[in-house]
Amino acid sequence: MSTTRGRIDKRQAILEGAFTVFARLGYAQAGVQDIAAEAGVAKPTVYNHMTDKATLFRHALEAAAQTVLSERLAALDPLATPGDDLPATLEGVAYELLRLHTDQRSCSLKRLLYSEITTFPDALDLVLDSGPHRLNQALADRLARLALSGRLRATDPDLAAEQFMALLTGPLEARTRMGTEQVTDAELRTMARAAVETFVRAWGTP
Amino acid sequence: MSTTRGRIDKRQAILEGAFTVFARLGYAQAGVQDIAAEAGVAKPTVYNHMTDKATLFRHALEAAAQTVLSERLAALDPLATPGDDLPATLEGVAYELLRLHTDQRSCSLKRLLYSEITTFPDALDLVLDSGPHRLNQALADRLARLALSGRLRATDPDLAAEQFMALLTGPLEARTRMGTEQVTDAELRTMARAAVETFVRAWGTP
DNA sequence: ATGAAGTTGAACCGAGAAGTACAATCGACG
DNA sequence: CGTCGATTGTACTTCTCGGTTCAACTTCAT
Numbered sequence: 004m005s006t007t008r009g010r011i012d013k014r015q016a017i018l019e020g021a022f023t024v025f026a027r028l029g030y031a032q033a034g035v036q037d038i039a040a041e042a043g044v045a046k047p048t049v050y051n052h053m054t055d056k057a058t059l060f061r062h063a064l065e066a067a068a069q070t071v072l073s074e075r076l077a078a079l080d081p082l083a084t085p086g087d088d089l090p091a092t093l094e095g096v097a098y099e100l101l102r103l104h105t106d107q108r109s110c111s112l113k114r115l116l117y118s119e120i121t122t123f124p125d126a127l128d129l130v131l132d133s134g135p136h137r138l139n140q141a142l143a144d145r146l147a148r149l150a151l152s153g154r155l156r157a158t159d160p161d162l163a164a165e166q167f168m169a170l171l172t173g174p175l176e177a178r179t180r181m182g183t184e185q186v187t188d189a190e191l192r193t194m195a196r197a198a199v200e201t202f203v204r205a206w207g208t209p
Numbered sequence: 210m211s212t213t214r215g216r217i218d219k220r221q222a223i224l225e226g227a228f229t230v231f232a233r234l235g236y237a238q239a240g241v242q243d244i245a246a247e248a249g250v251a252k253p254t255v256y257n258h259m260t261d262k263a264t265l266f267r268h269a270l271e272a273a274a275q276t277v278l279s280e281r282l283a284a285l286d287p288l289a290t291p292g293d294d295l296p297a298t299l300e301g302v303a304y305e306l307l308r309l310h311t312d313q314r315s316c317s318l319k320r321l322l323y324s325e326i327t328t329f330p331d332a333l334d335l336v337l338d339s340g341p342h343r344l345n346q347a348l349a350d351r352l353a354r355l356a357l358s359g360r361l362r363a364t365d366p367d368l369a370a371e372q373f374m375a376l377l378t379g380p381l382e383a384r385t386r387m388g389t390e391q392v393t394d395a396e397l398r399t400m401a402r403a404a405v406e407t408f409v410r411a412w413g414t415p
Numbered sequence: 416a417t418g419a420a421g422t423t424g425a426a427c428c429g430a431g432a433a434g435t436a437c438a439a440t441c442g443a444c445g
Numbered sequence: 446c447g448t449c450g451a452t453t454g455t456a457c458t459t460c461t462c463g464g465t466t467c468a469a470c471t472t473c474a475t
Contacts, residue, residue, distance in 0.1 A: 013452085029327055031237030034432060045453045050434070118324025120389055121235055127386055135383050166407055169379025174371050177341050180333055183326055201372055205411040219422085240462065251423045253465080262463065 014052050016042040021063040026111030030060055030119050060119070061126060067112050068130040074103050075138050082145035089154050090203050097171055097195035104172055105191070110182035139164050156206045163206050170198040220258050222248040227269040232317030236266055236325050266325070267332060273318050274336040280309050281344050288351040295360050296409050303377055303401035310378055311397070316388035345370050362412045369412050376404040 020042030024033045035056055039046045053059040078099040085092045103109060116130060143164035150157040174194060178186055186194075226248030230239045241262055245252045259265040284305040291298045309315060322336060349370035356363040380400060384392050392400075 027327070029237070029324065031235075032328065035434085036432080046433095047435080047454090048452060051451075056433070114323050114326060117320050117387060118235065120320065120387060121233065122238060124389070127389065131383075131386060139383070162403060165380050165383075166376055166403075169375050170372055173375025173379040177337075177345070177371075180337060181323060181326060183330070183333065197368060197372075201411040205407040241464085242462080253424085254422060256464070257421075 013042075013044060013048060017044060017049055017052055017059070018063050018066050020044075021059050022067050022108075022111070025060060025063060025115055026107075030115070030122070035059075057123070061123065061129060064112070064115060064126055065129045067108060068134060071103075071109050071112055072133055072137060075100065076141055078103055079138075079141055079145060082142075082149075085149065085154075089149070090199055093203070094195050094199045097199050098192060100168075100171060101175065101191045101195055104175055105179060105182075105186055110179070114182060135168075139168065142167065153208060156208060166205075167198075167202050170202055171195070174198075219248075219250060219254060223250060223255055223258055223265070224269050224272050226250075227265050228273050228314075228317070231266060231269060231321055232313075236321070236328070241265075263329070267329065267335060270318070270321060270332055271335045273314060274340060277309075277315050277318055278339055278343060281306065282347055284309055285344075285347055285351060288348075288355075291355065291360075295355070296405055299409070300401050300405045303405050304398060306374075306377060307381065307397045307401055310381055311385060311388075311392055316385070320388060341374075345374065348373065359414060362414060372411075373404075373408050376408055377401070380404075 017038070021033075021038045024038045024041050027033070028037070035049055036046055038059070039049050042049075049059065053062065078096060081092050081096055112130070116126065119126060139161070143160040146155060146163045146167070147160040149155045150160060150163075155163070171194075175186075176182075178190070178194070223244070227239075227244045230244045230247050233239070234243070241255055242252055244265070245255050248255075255265065259268065284302060287298050287302055318336070322332065325332060345367070349366040352361060352369045352373070353366040355361045356366060356369075361369070377400075381392075382388075384396070384400070
C-alpha cells in the first residue's frame with residue numbers, strides 16, 4: 004500500500020506546486036513544465052494524475068480554498084467564549100482575520116479567482132460557496148448569541164456579520180495595493196481596532 | 210487636418226475595442242486579431258498605433274480607469290450642498306456609487322487589474338493612484354466640511370471616508386458573486402440604506 | 416493629376432507551449 | 446529473483462498567436 008501512499012504524495016505535491024506556480028505566473032503564463040518542476044515531478048506524471056491543465060487548475064484552486072476557509076473559521080473560535088471585555092475579544096478575532104486575509108495564500112487565491120472567472124465560471128461554485136458565505140454564516144451565528152445575551156443590538160445578525168467583515172476587509176484592498184504589498188503588523192492592529200471601534204459604536208447596546 | 214481626426218478616431222476605436230475584448234476574454238486569451246475585428250480595423254493598423262500588445266493593454270486600461278474615476282467623482286457632488294436631511298443625501302450618493310460600482314466597465318476594470326497585477330505591476334500605478342485613492346480623498350473632504358458644521362463626528366474624516374466606502378462596497382463582492390452577476394435595483398437601494406444607516410449610527414453627532 | 420500618408424487583406428515567420436509516445440528506470444510485492 | 450505498475454527524461458507533433466512584410470487601395474493636399 005505504500006505505493007498508493009506514494010501516489011498520494013505525488014498528487015499532493017502536484018496540487019501544491021500547481022497552486023504556487025499559478026499564483027506566481029497566472030494561468031496562461033504558467034507552463035505545465037514549470038509546475039512539474041516546482042512539484043519535483045516529471046511532466047508526464049502530471050498528466051498521469053490530471054487529464055488537463057484546466058482540471059489541474061480547478062483541483063489546485065479547490066484545495067487552496069478549503070485550506071483558507073478552515074483557517075478563517077478557526078479564527079472565529081474565541082467568539083464562542085467571549086470574556087468580560089467584548090471589544091477586546093472582537094479586536095483579537097478581527098486582528099487574526101486581517102492577518103489571514105493578508106497572507107500569501109489568501110491573496111493569491113483571490114487574484115486567481117478574479118483573473119480566471121471569465122474562463123472558468125464554474126470555479127466560483129467550487130470556491131465561493133464554501134468561502135465567504137460560510138464564514139459570514141458562522142460569524143452571524145456567533146453575533147446572534149451575543150445579541151441574545153444582550154451585549155449587541157438584536158437586529159439582523161446577518162447584516163451585522165456582513166458589515167463587520169466589510170469594515171474589516173474593505174480598507175485592506177487599498178492598504179495592500181490589491182494584495183501586492185505587505186502591511187506591517189502594527190498597522191494591522193490599528194486597522195482591527197478602528198474597525199471594531201466603529202462596529203461597536205454602531206452595533207453595541209446603548 | 211481631417212486625416213488627423215481619422216487617426217484619432219481609429220485610435221479611440223482600437224482602445225475601446227481592446228478594453229471590451231480584454232474584459233471579455235482576459236489578456237492572454239484575447240488575440241490582437243479579435244481586438245482589431247472588434248474595433249473594425251485591420252491588424253497592422255493596431256500595430257501602427259501601438260507598438261505592443263502589452264502597451265495596448267496599458268493604454269486601454271488607463272483610458273477605462275479615467276472614465277470610471279470621473280464618473281465616481283461626479284457622483285459625490287450632492288454632498289457639496291447637503292439638504293436638511295443629511296441621511297437622505299448620503300443615501301442618494303451611496304446608491305449612485307453602488308450603481309457605478311456594479312456596472313460593466315467598473316467590474317471588468319477591477320477584474321482585469323486583479324488578474325494582470327503579476328504580469329503588469331506598473332498598471333497599478335496607472336490606475337490605483339488615480340483611482341480609489343482620489344475618490345477617498347474627495348469623500349474625506351466632503352465629510353470634513355460636514356463635520357465642521359457639526360453634522361458629523363469631528364474625528365478623522367479620512368477614516369470616516371474609508372469606512373463609508375467599506376460599508377458600501379464591501380458587501381458588493383459577495384452579492385454580485387465577484388462581479389459576475391447583476392443585482393436588482395431594489396437590492397442596491399436597500400444596500401445603500403443599510404450602509405448609510407450604520408454609518409450614521411457610528412459617525413453621526415449624538 | 417500626383418504624391419504622400421494611412422489603411423487593408425493576406426500571407427508568412429518564429430517562438431513557445433499543450434499534450435503524447437516511448438524506451439529506460441525504479442520500487443514494491445509475491 | 447522476476448514481474449508489474451508508476452515514474453522519468455527526452456524528443457516529437459501540432460497548433461496557436463504575436464509580430465512583420467508587402468502589394469494594392471483609399472483619401473486628401475497641393
